[in-house]
Amino acid sequence: MSIYNSLIKKYEIELKQNRDKTFLDKWYIKNTRNEIDFAFAQLRKIQNTNIKKILAIILSRTIRSCRATTHFDLATLKKPQLTTYYCFKHKKSANLYFL
Numbered sequence: 001m002s003i004y005n006s007l008i009k010k011y012e013i014e015l016k017q018n019r020d021k022t023f024l025d026k027w028y029i030k031n032t033r034n035e036i037d038f039a040f041a042q043l044r045k046i047q048n049t050n051i052k053k054i055l056a057i058i059l060s061r062t063i064r065s066c067r068a069t070t071h072f073d074l075a076t077l078k079k080p081q082l083t084t085y086y087c088f089k090h091k092k093s094a095n096l097y098f099l
Helices: 002-010 023-027 030-044 049-064
Strands: 085-087 092-094
Touching: 023 030, 030 049
Parallel strands: none
Antiparallel strands: 085 092
C-alpha cells in the first residue's frame, strides 16, 4: 500500500473528479476521464462512418475495463475502488489498472 500511495503522490494522480453527476464522473478517475474525452474527440474527427463505429465499440470495451472498480465487481458496480484491494477472483492483492 505504501508503494501505491507514493506513486499516487509522485505522479500527482487525482483519484476523484471535482464532480460526480454522470456515470463517467463517478466511475473513472480524473486522468482516465481526460483520456476518454481525448480519445472520443479524436474519434469524432474520423469521416468514415463504418470505421468510426468499429473504433467506438473497441474504445467502449476498453474503457469499460478502466473503471475504478474491483475485478470481481465489473457488472454490479457498488462503489468506486480507489485503493489497492484483495482480488477474490485472482486470489491476490490488486492495484488500479493505471499503476
